[in-house]
Amino acid sequence: MTKKPQPERWYQEIIKANTPPKQVFRNSLTAFFSGGLFCALAETARLLLIRLAGLPEQTAAAWVTVGAIALAALLTGCGVYDRAAQKLGAGLAVPISGFANSVAASMLEHKYEGMVLGSGCNSFKLAGAVIVFGCASAFAVTLLAMLLGLL
Amino acid sequence: MSIEKQGRQTWVFPAPPAILAGAAVAGPKEGGGALRADLDHIYPALSWDKKSFEQCEQAMQEKAASLALAKAGLQPQDIDIFFAGDLLNQITPSGFTARQLGAPFFGLFSACATAMEALSLAALCVASGAARHALALASSHTCTAERQFRYPNEYGSQKPPYAQHTATAAGAALVGEGQGAARICALTVGRVIDAQVCDPFQMGAAMAPAFADTVAAHLRELGLRPENYDLILSGDLGRDGCAIAGQLLARQGVDASATHFADCGLLLFQGADEVLAGGSGCGCAAAVGFGHILRRLASGELRRVLLCATGALLSPVANQQKESIPAICHAVALEGGNPHA
Known part of the structure; x- marks a missing residue:
């Protein structure tokens, strides 16, 4: 893979001195707690569904997943999700809601170009890579595990 | 009217052409800023009764052009040449605005420097006598630009603190001989x-x-x-x-x-x-x-x-x-x- 070009050393220093740094530590902390909070809320909902509604464990988990997807898509459509993500960062990129947001945002973005060629074709514009490489790496890991006799 | 070249990159006008009138329109966020009194029209939302954000950007261009023409007391048929550009692929809002105006048109792209590229060319045309009136125009819309250059608008990515926000705004300047602003x-x-x-x-x-x-x-x-x-x-x-x-x-x-x-x-x-x-x-x-x-x-x-x-x-x-x-x-x-x- 070719490397990206870089500014000359002296210019890199000027840029660095005049650009606020990414708040990596603060962002990580915010993401850890906000992401953790969402997961805790989802887990609470799952337990409530099992204990109060008497749903089997797997069904309860499926409902929570569906609920998280619907909520993320709804908040994306209302224009809330991207603003919240600017503050909470990776906390909102937790797998299910982040994935739902990327699909909903892409579909919304292309709604003017039609249901099929617009929203349909572009729905996995961002999330497609996750699916492709997710499947590929799952295959590779499983194959390795089988060869090692772990499965 | 005449033009003199000075050095490698500079042209001077001994008898300077005038900006007869200018107009500026902008979206809600810009309209809430400190320059609101200097905007001729402020749109209350990023989209209105149009089919797409792209059409909204085109509407902003047409608004800026018609306001500049009205201020100068001129009609679209008085424009000898029209220079415009925006940030979209194929500069579509500018092309559609030119279709509305019906004036001879050069479409421009130099990203966010387009406004001054258009003004420069308009000035050169008027100063050389190639045109009596030239209209220079440029626009951007945050929702059309973000999808063009970065991520979908509603995608929840965290922008770094040094990121900038694309303005929803358009400006037009009518260049001609005589007195002006x-x-x-x-x-x-x-x-x-x-x-x-x-x-x-x-x-x-x-x-x-x-x-x-x-x-x-x-x-x-x-x-x-x-x-x-x-x-x-x-x-x-x-x-x-x-x-x-x-x-x-x-x-x-x-x-x-x-x-x-x-x-x-x-x-x-x-x-x-x-x-x-x-x-x-x-x-x-x-x-x-x-x-x-x-x-x-x-x-x-x-x-x-x-x-x-x-x-x-x-x-x-x-x-x-x-x-x-x-x-x-x-x-x-x-x-x-x-x-x-």
Whole structure:
């Protein structure tokens, strides 16, 4: 893979001195707690569904997943999700809601170009890579595990 | 009318063409900023009764064009030549606006420097006698630009603190002979400068070297000093780009402390929230230059202004192919309308 070009050393220093740094530590902390909070809320909902509604464990988990997807898509459509993500960062990129947001945002973005060629074709514009490489790496890991006799 | 070339990049007009009228329109966030009084029309939302954001951008262009024409008391058929550009692929809003106006049309692209590219060409046409009236126009819309250059608008990614916000704004200037709000005395056409910046969120750093190069060339070729201008205005360097540009000018031997420097993108969003390092987009230099600045020149509050629109020639495809972001800056020297005031 070719490397990206870089500014000359002296210019890199000027840029660095005049650009606020990414708040990596603060962002990580915010993401850890906000992401953790969402997961805790989802887990609470799952337990409530099992204990109060008497749903089997797997069904309860499926409902929570569906609920998280619907909520993320709804908040994306209302224009809330991207603003919240600017503050909470990776906390909102937790797998299910982040994935739902990327699909909903892409579909919304292309709604003017039609249901099929617009929203349909572009729905996995961002999330497609996750699916492709997710499947590929799952295959590779499983194959390795089988060869090692772990499965 | 005549034109003289001075140095490598600069043209001067011994009998300067005038900006007969200018108009600026903008979206809700810009309309809530400190320059709201200088905007001729403020849209209350990012989209209205149009089918798409792209159509909204085109409507903004048409509004700016018709306002400028009305102020000058002219009709679309009086436009001898129309120069316009925007940030979209194939500059579609400009093409559709040209279709509405029915005037001979040159479509332009130099990213956010397009407003001054259009004004420069309009001035050259009028000064050479090729046109009596030339219309210069540029626009940007945050929802059409973000999807073009970065992510879908509603995608929840966290922008770095040095990212800028694309302005929803358009500006038009009608150039012709005679008296007007301001006179175009000289222009310096920018060179493409590539500082090898690759981060598409770091536009200020990508464009600052082009700004410094054009300003230094302008001053050198005309034998001027910064203090010959009341104000030297960059297009959309943003907070960080302005700070970087100050240091680059010093390296070029330009004493930036000798006069006032300001940035259209910062002015347009002064008092507005959630814009991180400031505004960007063609609309910044177009709306601030053809609205706020033109009014200050007409009123005599400002006498001489160097308006430098900065453009990052960013392409998402080139960026993914690991290319850097080249930049350009075009400068136009404006003087207050009445030479005898």
